[in-house]
Amino acid sequence: MTFQSTEEQPIIKLDNVTFRYPGAEANSLEGVSLSICRGDFIAIAGSNGSGKSTLCKCFNGLIPTYYSGDMEGTVLVDGLSTADHSVAELSKRVAYVFQDFENQLVRPTVYDEVCFAPLNFGYEDYKERGMNALRMLEIEHLRHEWIWQLSGGQKHMAALAAALALDPDVIVVDEPVAQLDPAHARVIYEKLKLLNERYGKTIVVIEHHTEFIADYCRNMVLMEKGGRVRWVKSVSEGLSAVSELTEMNIQPPQVTQAFHALRSEQAVERGIAYPITIEEAAAHWSPVVRRASFLSDTGESIVPPSSQAAGGEPLVCFEGVISGYQGIDRKKKPILQGIDLDIHEGDRIALIGNNGAGKSTLLRLISGLRRPWEGKVTVCGKDTRKSTPEELSDLVAFLFQNPEEMFIADNIRQDIEFFLKARKQEGIEPFIEDVLRRFKLTELQQRDGRLLSGGQQRRTTLAIGMAMRPTIMLLDEPTASLDIASRKELTLLFDQLREQVKAVVIATHDMQLVADWANRVIVMNEGRILLDTDSRTVFQHPEILDRAALIAPQIVQLCGRLGIEPACLSVEQFIAYMQRMPREELVYGIS
Amino acid sequence: MELAEPTHKTTIWEKLSVERIKIELLRTAYGQSMTFLSRFDPRMLIGWYSFFAIAPWFIHNKTVLIGMLLAIAILTYTSKPSVLVLIVLAFGLVTDTAYMLIVALAFGGGFSAALALSTLTLKLLVIALASIAVFSSMDPEKLSDALLSLGMPAQFSFGVAYGYRMLPILIEEYNNLLYSYRLRGRAPLRKGFLGWRALVYMGKISVLAFYPLILNTAKRTRTTVEALEVKGFTYAVKDPRVKRIKLAYLKVLPRDYAFIIVSAIYVAFLFWLGSQFTL
Numbered sequence: 001m002t003f004q005s006t007e008e009q010p011i012i013k014l015d016n017v018t019f020r021y022p023g024a025e026a027n028s029l030e031g032v033s034l035s036i037c038r039g040d041f042i043a044i045a046g047s048n049g050s051g052k053s054t055l056c057k058c059f060n061g062l063i064p065t066y067y068s069g070d071m072e073g074t075v076l077v078d079g080l081s082t083a084d085h086s087v088a089e090l091s092k093r094v095a096y097v098f099q100d101f102e103n104q105l106v107r108p109t110v111y112d113e114v115c116f117a118p119l120n121f122g123y124e125d126y127k128e129r130g131m132n133a134l135r136m137l138e139i140e141h142l143r144h145e146w147i148w149q150l151s152g153g154q155k156h157m158a159a160l161a162a163a164l165a166l167d168p169d170v171i172v173v174d175e176p177v178a179q180l181d182p183a184h185a186r187v188i189y190e191k192l193k194l195l196n197e198r199y200g201k202t203i204v205v206i207e208h209h210t211e212f213i214a215d216y217c218r219n220m221v222l223m224e225k226g227g228r229v230r231w232v233k234s235v236s237e238g239l240s241a242v243s244e245l246t247e248m249n250i251q252p253p254q255v256t257q258a259f260h261a262l263r264s265e266q267a268v269e270r271g272i273a274y275p276i277t278i279e280e281a282a283a284h285w286s287p288v289v290r291r292a293s294f295l296s297d298t299g300e301s302i303v304p305p306s307s308q309a310a311g312g313e314p315l316v317c318f319e320g321v322i323s324g325y326q327g328i329d330r331k332k333k334p335i336l337q338g339i340d341l342d343i344h345e346g347d348r349i350a351l352i353g354n355n356g357a358g359k360s361t362l363l364r365l366i367s368g369l370r371r372p373w374e375g376k377v378t379v380c381g382k383d384t385r386k387s388t389p390e391e392l393s394d395l396v397a398f399l400f401q402n403p404e405e406m407f408i409a410d411n412i413r414q415d416i417e418f419f420l421k422a423r424k425q426e427g428i429e430p431f432i433e434d435v436l437r438r439f440k441l442t443e444l445q446q447r448d449g450r451l452l453s454g455g456q457q458r459r460t461t462l463a464i465g466m467a468m469r470p471t472i473m474l475l476d477e478p479t480a481s482l483d484i485a486s487r488k489e490l491t492l493l494f495d496q497l498r499e500q501v502k503a504v505v506i507a508t509h510d511m512q513l514v515a516d517w518a519n520r521v522i523v524m525n526e527g528r529i530l531l532d533t534d535s536r537t538v539f540q541h542p543e544i545l546d547r548a549a550l551i552a553p554q555i556v557q558l559c560g561r562l563g564i565e566p567a568c569l570s571v572e573q574f575i576a577y578m579q580r581m582p583r584e585e586l587v588y589g590i591s
Numbered sequence: 592m593e594l595a596e597p598t599h600k601t602t603i604w605e606k607l608s609v610e611r612i613k614i615e616l617l618r619t620a621y622g623q624s625m626t627f628l629s630r631f632d633p634r635m636l637i638g639w640y641s642f643f644a645i646a647p648w649f650i651h652n653k654t655v656l657i658g659m660l661l662a663i664a665i666l667t668y669t670s671k672p673s674v675l676v677l678i679v680l681a682f683g684l685v686t687d688t689a690y691m692l693i694v695a696l697a698f699g700g701g702f703s704a705a706l707a708l709s710t711l712t713l714k715l716l717v718i719a720l721a722s723i724a725v726f727s728s729m730d731p732e733k734l735s736d737a738l739l740s741l742g743m744p745a746q747f748s749f750g751v752a753y754g755y756r757m758l759p760i761l762i763e764e765y766n767n768l769l770y771s772y773r774l775r776g777r778a779p780l781r782k783g784f785l786g787w788r789a790l791v792y793m794g795k796i797s798v799l800a801f802y803p804l805i806l807n808t809a810k811r812t813r814t815t816v817e818a819l820e821v822k823g824f825t826y827a828v829k830d831p832r833v834k835r836i837k838l839a840y841l842k843v844l845p846r847d848y849a850f851i852i853v854s855a856i857y858v859a860f861l862f863w864l865g866s867q868f869t870l
Contacts, residue, residue, distance in 0.1 A: 088826040
């Protein structure tokens with residue numbers, strides 16, 4: 001990762017910009033001065049509410065033209081002042097892919113979408129321009145697809161293509177990883193890299209997943225609370241500031257964290273750059289570990305014992321279940337093909353697999369929202385075909401992927417009470433108060449769920465689930481689009497579930513959650529169960545992870561590279577492992 | 592608890608599920624690109640349709656109306672409409688006829704009055720079938736472009752296309768909201784006579800689920816409006832050049848004229864026939 005310097009004038013230049021949204025009590029940006037060079041690949045990182053999106057909306061003139069707040073300072077894009085040019089004019093230079101990119105797609109097919117902007121600007125060759133954008137991203141084959149039939153990753157690609165159709169110099173992408181699974185996010189980044197290297201586009205990403213920053217970006221901007229820029233550094237320098245990042249709720253790459261914890265005083269004094277990618281980390285540690293490999297089997301078992309062997313009646317039982325959807329052509333499309341599965345008391349199951357593998361269908365079968373076409377699903381002795389979802393909800397709480405689909409009352413307190421009120425239970429106030437307090441929602445209880453932040457929304461859905469006092473809790477992608485702080489908080493709250501809920505099933509793409517929390521992992525692919533095992537074993541099957549489009553946590557991959565078996569599942573385990581090696585072997589900074 | 596009744600009830604609910612409605616609506620909107628009517632220019636179709644939507648109101652000759660109905664029924668058949676739409680239409684007709692019979696009998700008009708009122712039913716049927724034939728043959732894009740070409744404001748014609756694009760997403764979300772009510776609510780324990788309690792419960796949550804849907808949509812619109820700004824939509828609305836480029840593909844071909852002429856001759860023939868044999 002070398003710093004690319006250019007003699008040209010910066011493509012984007014902010015000079016002492018301060019901005020306050022109309023009616024807001026505090027400034028969203030405070031004295032921001034920033035230059036972005038032509039051809040750069042730059043990340044903007046910062047905790048929630050540090051003004052990252054606001055900053056990027058200054059680049060294409062949405063601020064101050066569209067949001068007429070109080071603005072001071074100047075923004076120059078390619079030498080043009082954004083205050084004097086229309087959003088449309090600036091859009092030819094700066095493209096923007098929003099975080100909720102689905103709502104950015106306004107036309108029925110991919111082809112219509114990419115042609116839309118060039119058409120609006122009155123280009124006679126709008127079709128050619130649209131096709132060019134598809135060609136740049138190598139997605140011509142999607143052109144006749146209906147938008148509503150695309151997967152999340154394809155939709156993001158379509159939004160990016162539509163943004164490219166005006167052939168802009170700068171492309172701003174707001175949190176590409178938030179709404180996508182890791183494999184798809186990587187595909188998007190590969191395309192951005194291609195645009196940057198082959199077509200010379202300047203790429204700006206808002207990102208707090210530092211592993212992506214390390215792999216793809218050259219420079220990074222760190223924003224802090226109050227909308228100030230803390231610093232602009234090259235990525236390797238920036239990510240080495242481990243304690244500073246952690247303080248901002250940004251988690252440095254796992255390998256960098258491990259190095260930070262293991263580094264010697266010597267290394268600090270000499271100002272050695274930290275490894276930030278797996279390649280760098282593997283190069284750094286492989287001489288040390290090779291000499292110490294004889295120690296590898298002395299580690300005690302850290303994995304919690306799996307409950308698969310536990311006796312007694314299973315809570316949930318699938319017997320030869322086939323189920324699916326009806327397509328637009330009225331043909332039945334099976335999603336699940338012959339599932340046999342038992343879920344026992346004490347199971348903490350992570351259900352993983354690519355999109356469309358059948359994870360959500362499996363959860364819906366347990367909740368009774370869907371019934372098997374063939375075979376049988378039994379939940380606590382009840383056949384789901386003979387019970388309504390209302391009856392099963394006494395046993396099963398199902399939390400949807402999109403929290404907004406769970407907010408059906410006027411405020412979150414009423415949402416949490418809904419289940420008990422519907423059952424006309426008396427004297428629930430103390431219990432509700434307790435749930436609110438436990439999920440830190442007491443202050444927010446009178447607010448509408450839709451107006452909360454992502455992390456608060458998740459906490460609310462968990463509280464709704466808890467207030468149902470279920471035997472089994474099902475969660476669909478609970479950590480998607482959460483920043484690190486909210487994720488950590490959520491993982492702690494999952495521990496609270498353990499006291500009351502007998503079994504938890506989480507459908508997720510979050511491999512760190514798999515490594516940290518689950519005691520049983522089920523990998524699904526094309527409607528079948530590929531593997532049913534514990535979290536350590538699952539990462540020892542790279543070919544299965546590949547098939548299910550999953551990527552192991554960085555530290556697990558590093559262990560694979562270094563030949564450490566069994567692989568360490570967390571940074572703490574890796575640090576412990578390394579510290580058990582003879583002291584003299586750990587000579588850092590010689591490279 | 593495990594009675595046969597709830598099982599039966601829910602299977603009906605599943606057959607009439609929101610998902611089912613979604614599939615049928617999408618089929619109606621996008622399902623068929625190659626029907627007889629879809630080959631014609633959409634502006635011509637709108638003109639053709641407006642005749643068959645308005646003229647029946649002024650025609651009192653049953654021979655003419657039945658003749659129109661025959662032709663339109665055939666066209667409707669060729670446009671392969673969704674069964675759901677036809678069921679809704681049939682339901683409307685049956686209740687309409689029943690209501691007319693009751694009214695006619697109650698006010699002492701007897702059977703002859705009911706027969707007179709049936710002319711109205713015939714008119715409604717012609718108009719309804721013409722709508723089904725035309726709109727299930729025309730995809731929303733063509734409809735939207737035709738409206739723009741006929742001088743509707745760009746915002747309106749865009750709205751038509753955008754509405755269709757959002758439809759599947761909205762239905763999906765509505766379905767999930769409905770599930771939220773079901774997963775946390777409580778269905779009445781006793782179904783009541785003919786399951787009326789269960790029906791009232793379903794009816795109630797079906798209406799309630801619209802409120803969160805509206806709020807969610809309102810929130811989502813912010814990005815859409817910003818995106819439209821970025822994509823230069825507001826800019827395009829003021830630019831006549833954009834309209835010309837966009838609609839360049841719409842062309843009225845000889846076959847369009849042929850269709851109009853054949854239709855005109857057929858209608859003229861019906862009027863002649865009607866003047867000879869009045870029913």
